[in-house]
Amino acid sequence: MRKHPVPGDRLLPLGLQMLYEDRDIFVVNKPAGLLTIATDKQRERTAYHVLTDYARKGNAKSPHRVFIVHRLDREASGILVFARTAKAKLRLQGEWDRTRKEYLAVVHGKLDKRADTITTYLAENRAHIVHSTTDPRRGKPSQTAYRVLRETKAYSLLAVGLLTGRKHQIRVHLAGIGHPIVGDRKYGAQQDTHKRLALHARSITFLHPFSGNPMMFEATTPGYFRTLVGEFEMAAPPPCAGP
Template identity: 55%
Template sequence: MIKTNRPPKKHQPKGLPILHEDKDIIVVVKPAGLLTVGTDREKSRTAHYLLNDYVRKGNPKSHKRVYVVHRLDKDTSGILVFAKSEQTKKLLQENWANTEKHYLAIVHGQLMEKEGTISSYLVENKAQKVYSTRDPTQGKLSHTAYKVSKESKNFSLVDIHLLTGRKHQIRVHFAEKGHPVAGDKKYETKNVGSKRLALHARSISFPHPSTHKLMTFDTGMPDDLIRLFRQL
């Protein structure tokens, strides 16, 4: 059994629900609109900052900290895993290619193929926008498996198995297929269809870095995405 040692409730991060915590890892659910890590403009309103404050139990002199294992875009909600040591971070990242990651997305239109895999070489330009290229020497080969679970007249709810984890991968692949994610202001300019990006990191599965036991976390479909799909 994995022991947990949580600081008092008053120090738990507001708006950042903890799914699991032990001596090695913390698994949380990041809301849409919250950065994973700081930027030049925003340093404190991030999941990383909030969890550092949490493990320090409100003591700014504490040397305890959390380490970023992976990231989610600011406007993407869902599961994030943080490590409590550099060694644990390294172990998780070394095995990250074998970590199973599933997302939910509401995309524009009805897909002709209800199930499949989108593959392309992705590259980022100087404006920090990602796009597909035919040149394998410039881009990184990326695979996004998907299956349509529900459809309305103008939108589709899609279950996504992220086979590789490139920046903006899901958003770019569906936008280039003609079915951008609802609410994506970066890759869909005509009609975003939603105030929030309709993309959620639903589940993750990986072996625990210490016990090697398979750890699986699944949030299901968030209430706000259920309401959004009904509205759309």
């Protein structure tokens, strides 16, 4: 499998970085704070809007479109895959369970286990807050694997793999074991003074929707993570990155 290079000069508006493009897909590195796509009530610029403008080369009447394959939380940074045709989207989503996704997270405190898999059911309430439940009738089965990479007195750096892909899954699972992600005011401490969420979608491996070739991409880890835990080395892919 070939690891695809990351061009350093392909910056798009709003800090979006183009990692790869062909006639079927876009792979980008999304900065923290940028929405993947807006709801009907939100009118701000998003990664989807930036890529649509890019695909249409500024021509609003162009027939070129962009299709959402998956999403990242607004507060998180890292790799996103978009399709350029409806057929490519369907093929990617049809194989999404086989996609390997690796995240980095900095959490509060030191974990008792160096590696583990968190298994719960996740449900969402009317306030759009996701929470764990033991009742399979109320929630969807969810699994998150993690491995400790580095520890300091206050924080732990984790490599995290999603074995399922639920909304806010990593954030809820890590908060649920008493180690919320740094900067997570929604599921962690509301008085957390850190300005950004320390969650980064670092790498992804998937099959191209038409050639079937395996493709792997990595997004540079933001300097913010090293500010929190110091220097560290990454081996790719780690064993907890999913099936």
